[in-house]
Amino acid sequence: xxxxxxxxxxxxxxxxxTIVGAILALQAKELIYGAISLAISxxxxxxxFVFLDAPYLAMLQIAVYVGAVVVLILxxxxxxxxxxxxxxxxxxxxGESSMGLWIAGLLAVSIAGVAALAGPNLPQTVQPANLxxxxxxxxxxxxxxxxxxxxxxxxxxxxxxxLVLAKLERGQ
Amino acid sequence: xxxxxxLTWYERKVxxxxxxxxxxxxxxxxxxxxxxxxxxxxxxxxxVMIPYKANKPLFIWIPLALVFLAAVPFAVIPFGQNWVIxxxxxxxxFVFAMTSLFPSMILIFAWASNSKYPFLGGxxxxxxxxxxxxxxxxxALSVVLLAGSLNLVDIVNAQQKIxxxxxxxxxxxxxxxxxxxxxxxxxxxxxxxxPELVAGWFTESSGALYMVIFLALYMKLYLMSSLVTVLFLGxxxxxxxxxxxxxxxxxxxxxxTFIIIPRGVYPRLRVxxxxxxxxxxxxxxxxxxxxxxxxxxNSGILSPWGL
Amino acid sequence: MVAxxxxxxxxxxxxxxGIYGLTVKKNAMRLLFAIEIIVNAANLNxxxxxxxxxxxxxxxxxxxxxxxxxxxxxxxxxxALILVAFRLNGSIDVRKLNKLKG
Numbered sequence: 001x002x003x004x005x006x007x008x009x010x011x012x013x014x015x016x017x018t019i020v021g022a023i024l025a026l027q028a029k030e031l032i033y034g035a036i037s038l039a040i041s042x043x044x045x046x047x048x049f050v051f052l053d054a055p056y057l058a059m060l061q062i063a064v065y066v067g068a069v070v071v072l073i074l075x076x077x078x079x080x081x082x083x084x085x086x087x088x089x090x091x092x093x094x095g096e097s098s099m100g101l102w103i104a105g106l107l108a109v110s111i112a113g114v115a116a117l118a119g120p121n122l123p124q125t126v127q128p129a130n131l132x133x134x135x136x137x138x139x140x141x142x143x144x145x146x147x148x149x150x151x152x153x154x155x156x157x158x159x160x161x162x163l164v165l166a167k168l169e170r171g172q
Numbered sequence: 173x174x175x176x177x178x179l180t181w182y183e184r185k186v187x188x189x190x191x192x193x194x195x196x197x198x199x200x201x202x203x204x205x206x207x208x209x210x211x212x213x214x215x216x217x218x219x220v221m222i223p224y225k226a227n228k229p230l231f232i233w234i235p236l237a238l239v240f241l242a243a244v245p246f247a248v249i250p251f252g253q254n255w256v257i258x259x260x261x262x263x264x265x266f267v268f269a270m271t272s273l274f275p276s277m278i279l280i281f282a283w284a285s286n287s288k289y290p291f292l293g294g295x296x297x298x299x300x301x302x303x304x305x306x307x308x309x310x311x312a313l314s315v316v317l318l319a320g321s322l323n324l325v326d327i328v329n330a331q332q333k334i335x336x337x338x339x340x341x342x343x344x345x346x347x348x349x350x351x352x353x354x355x356x357x358x359x360x361x362x363x364x365x366x367p368e369l370v371a372g373w374f375t376e377s378s379g380a381l382y383m384v385i386f387l388a389l390y391m392k393l394y395l396m397s398s399l400v401t402v403l404f405l406g407x408x409x410x411x412x413x414x415x416x417x418x419x420x421x422x423x424x425x426x427x428x429t430f431i432i433i434p435r436g437v438y439p440r441l442r443v444x445x446x447x448x449x450x451x452x453x454x455x456x457x458x459x460x461x462x463x464x465x466x467x468x469x470n471s472g473i474l475s476p477w478g479l
Numbered sequence: 480m481v482a483x484x485x486x487x488x489x490x491x492x493x494x495x496x497g498i499y500g501l502t503v504k505k506n507a508m509r510l511l512f513a514i515e516i517i518v519n520a521a522n523l524n525x526x527x528x529x530x531x532x533x534x535x536x537x538x539x540x541x542x543x544x545x546x547x548x549x550x551x552x553x554x555x556x557x558x559a560l561i562l563v564a565f566r567l568n569g570s571i572d573v574r575k576l577n578k579l580k581g
């Protein structure tokens with residue numbers, strides 16, 4: 001298995017933080033600790049974006065995911081508290097748990113294996129990238145205007161949907 | 173750090189003058205300037221009580237993280253032409269991302285106190301801060317439109333002919349109000365409403381913890397004031413007989429004064445009125461201002477000033 | 480500079496973790512965590528590939544931008560659904576949420 005250029009230390013540290021954060025998010029006993037480690041994992045992914053010369057995406061990731069989605073998650077956890085504390089001491093039946101583990105594990109290992117085996121054929125070094133932020137805007141608005149408008153419509157639909165759902169449960 | 177100490181003394185002096193008192197005079201030194209040190213010493217010696225079922229590790233870590241978060245964006249704010257630590261091309265979005273982390277930490281902290289009043293205060297504070305972030309950044313957007321860049325140094329440079337407060341006056345007003353709301357200063361003081369909820373989301377922190385949170389709040393104040401200065405008031409520009417950072421600090425202090433003064437003057441806003449104003453009025457004014465800015469730019473009214 | 484394959488391996492690991500969470504966990508909140516992890520893995524993949532193309536393009540970042548926005552929206556709606564389901568059924572164990580009515 002030839003990985004080409006071996007990953008350097010900052011990359012390994014960031015990868016470890018992200019992956020461990022993801023595992024903890026699912027396995028932690030208390031949901032709130034899980035949410036916090038999910039936030040840490042998101043920050044790790046933002047760090048990856050910085051490595052990949054996409055600082056705007058990194059800031060957006062932090063602002064949107066950690067700033068908003070995690071807040072929503074925390075909010076929901078705090079409103080669902082009582083039952084949840086009992087649920088977290090889960091005992092998955094043996095069959096379910098091991099089958100899930102097998103599927104996920106096989107998928108992940110196969111993708112990783114393909115990546116590693118094809119390692120020498122994939123780009124090893126990068127050309128100096130010139131991805132200024134000022135280019136992002138025109139591409140968004142001029143080259144792909146339709147997805148932009150669809151995104152706006154989707155946002156409004158999601159907002160309306162959430163409002164309707166909130167009214168629904170208030171009316172019970 | 174020094175700035176924060178100075179700021180707390182300054183605030184109490186200003187408040188006291190407004191309330192026709194003399195203010196802290198007793199702590200010795202010229203005009204009571206040692207007061208913040210006395211405060212700090214007192215707070216360190218106070219016992220750090222952690223409520224019974226509270227979440228210990230979270231309790232201790234989060235105030236520290238808050239202070240860290242409040243200090244980090246200073247790295248991108250330019251104090252002078254070459255006096256900036258990290259000239260990020262996306263400087264403004266960086267500050268935006270960091271400030272949007274505050275509400276989540278406050279929520280975790282409020283929940284970790286495990287008692288009713290801090291949690292309620294935390295929820296209110298969360299609503300307030302989240303609601304006012306959006307008008308804040310949309311009005312900053314009109315500044316970005318005028319300057320043509322997200323880089324804070326470029327924004328200051330683009331103000332050489334005219335400070336942005338003049339063409340973007342409405343967004344200056346909106347930004348200022350939103351900043352006051354974000355910092356939880358009066359008249360938006362409900363999470364800290366002294367007669368009502370004792371001290372809001374940090375009720376349960378005492379001693380060293382309180383000092384740390386205090387530090388974070390005042391650092392945020394200074395951060396926001398310097399952001400107002402950079403975006404609207406021309407950053408570090410001034411006649412050359414004083415070095416540039418001095419101009420910047422002076423302007424920031426002026427802004428901070430204007431933020432502190434209303435605390436002694438206005439009555440408090442109710443929480444639902446507060447949120448309604450944020451989401452409806454301010455947001456509409458901010459968006460209208462963006463349109464206005466685009467119109468002004470396109471029609472060439474601003475060309476004498478190189479915009 | 481790291482080789483592209485390292486990024487793919489990290490992304491695959493995250494994908495595996497997400498799928499594990501999605502198939503095994505019975506707490507609805509954890510399912511949502513797992514979905515967010517999977518979306519993040521895909522975003523990381525996109526960003527890595529767009530950087531390592533020759534020449535690097537900016538349209539890959541646009542895709543990630545849309546993906547972040549869409550995933551955030553979906554998380555919001557999903558959380559609202561969980562709240563409603565909790566109010567109606569008193570539990571967020573997905574094995575108990577098996578009635579279509581009420």
